[in-house]
Amino acid sequence: MADSQPLLICEHCDTVYRRRELCCGEIARCLRCDAILERHHRLGVGAMFALVVTAMLVFVQANVWPIVTLGLSGQMISTTLWGAIVMMWREHSQIVSMLAAATLFFFPLGKMLLLGWVLFFAQQGRRAPGFRLAMVALYRLGPWTMSEVFVLGALVAIVKARVYFEVILNPGIFAYAALTLLITVFASIDLRRLWELVPERSA
Amino acid sequence: MSQDLPRADELGLIGCHVCGLVCRDTGAEGAHCPRCHSALHRRKQASYSRTLALLLAAFMLYIPANVLPIMRTASVGDIDDNTILSGVIELWVKGSPDLAVIVFTASIVVPMLKFLALGLLLWSSRHATPWARRQRAKLYRLVELIGYWSMLDVFVVALLTALVRFGVLSLVEPLPGVVFFGLTVILTMFASMSFDPRLIWDGRESDD
Numbered sequence: 001m002a003d004s005q006p007l008l009i010c011e012h013c014d015t016v017y018r019r020r021e022l023c024c025g026e027i028a029r030c031l032r033c034d035a036i037l038e039r040h041h042r043l044g045v046g047a048m049f050a051l052v053v054t055a056m057l058v059f060v061q062a063n064v065w066p067i068v069t070l071g072l073s074g075q076m077i078s079t080t081l082w083g084a085i086v087m088m089w090r091e092h093s094q095i096v097s098m099l100a101a102a103t104l105f106f107f108p109l110g111k112m113l114l115l116g117w118v119l120f121f122a123q124q125g126r127r128a129p130g131f132r133l134a135m136v137a138l139y140r141l142g143p144w145t146m147s148e149v150f151v152l153g154a155l156v157a158i159v160k161a162r163v164y165f166e167v168i169l170n171p172g173i174f175a176y177a178a179l180t181l182l183i184t185v186f187a188s189i190d191l192r193r194l195w196e197l198v199p200e201r202s203a
Numbered sequence: 204m205s206q207d208l209p210r211a212d213e214l215g216l217i218g219c220h221v222c223g224l225v226c227r228d229t230g231a232e233g234a235h236c237p238r239c240h241s242a243l244h245r246r247k248q249a250s251y252s253r254t255l256a257l258l259l260a261a262f263m264l265y266i267p268a269n270v271l272p273i274m275r276t277a278s279v280g281d282i283d284d285n286t287i288l289s290g291v292i293e294l295w296v297k298g299s300p301d302l303a304v305i306v307f308t309a310s311i312v313v314p315m316l317k318f319l320a321l322g323l324l325l326w327s328s329r330h331a332t333p334w335a336r337r338q339r340a341k342l343y344r345l346v347e348l349i350g351y352w353s354m355l356d357v358f359v360v361a362l363l364t365a366l367v368r369f370g371v372l373s374l375v376e377p378l379p380g381v382v383f384f385g386l387t388v389i390l391t392m393f394a395s396m397s398f399d400p401r402l403i404w405d406g407r408e409s410d411d
Binding site: 013033072157 | 208210211216217218220222223224239240241278293294297298299302305309336337340343344347351352354355356357358359360361362363365366367368369372373376377381382385386389392396400401403404
């Protein structure tokens with residue numbers, strides 16, 4: 001068996017397959033455990049880069065603008081994500097505050113910056129400096145970004161608050177909603193193919 | 204038919220857990236993937252005992268997370284402490300039954316499902332039973348997919364704490380229950396990550 005033969009191993013059950021080019025819209029599934037092996041990708045490197053840049057711009061908006069404002073007898077209070085993180089810290093829930101800061105700010109930001117870095121160079125057909133470390137870090141960050149959960153959380157908080165307070169939606173919540181859509185698009189992209197898309201230079 | 208498909212193990216191959224590269228299993232200790240330099244393992248290391256330990260720790264925190272209140276609402280001397288369940292009930296009564304169902308699913312059904320599912324997966328792969336392998340593989344992927352949505356209630360409390368700051372008129376404070384709940388979710392996520400779904404398909408001879 002030659003090493004050059006393109007093989008593929010199902011990461012869920014260890015079954016070995018011969019690799020085949022997929023046509024548009026095709027999804028390869030494992031015969032043994034039914035996990036998705038590979039998808040055909042419509043998005044090229046350029047399109048992915050554009051998506052990451054868009055996501056970054058939306059992420060900035062989502063963090064700069066207040067999310068919602070509550071009103072009670074003429075008094076108005078609004079918050080941003082960081083407002084909530086700081087307040088949890090002050091209210092003796094430092095662990096929750098750190099969890100929120102990591103999963104809603106630092107990890108999503110790190111993911112976008114790393115991906116942006118890798119894709120920026122991939123566009124020019126080059127491997128970014130630190131490509132290997134960036135790819136491993138992206139893999140490790142995997143499930144630890146929770147912006148979409150936060151959007152649903154904001155919705156629940158709004159409905160709960162509406163019973164007692166006047167609720168005004170601010171731009172932040174809409175930016176978050178847009179971010180959730182972008183994250184859904186990203187979710188279907190298998191980052192592993194970047195290893196093959198940008199081959200190592202024989203330098 | 205799927206019984207005839209070769210497994211990497213039998214062919215002397217290892218798929219890198221990090222980058223997916225197909226590597227030859229040299230049998231050497233401390234082998235590394237030539238492409239991403241991550242350590243190569245046939246199976247996730249000590250998958251069984253790690254998952255079990257994390258799951259038990261998560262379960263121990265899950266009890267105070269449900270018994271202790273997660274949030275205090277104080278308005279003009281009237282103090283109301285809410286647990287996860289009473290928060291769901293309040294949402295149901297105060298006119299949003301659909302949202303109450305979502306919160307109930309995320310905060311109560313999903314964590315319970317994770318405990319039951321991972322417990323079942325651990326027990327069945329320990330006994331190397333061929334029973335419902337495909338379904339168990341799907342169950343594992345479901346747990347992986349929905350696991351992190353349980354953080355919902357934690358974010359709700361954080362937002363309300365930051366928003367409801369009207370002094371004596373109305374004030375929301377987080378209570379220790381929310382910390383326990385957040386930690387439970389994190390630990391169950393680590394537990395499901397350390398479980399190796401390949402164990403579902405392994406025979407008795409290749410334990411651990």
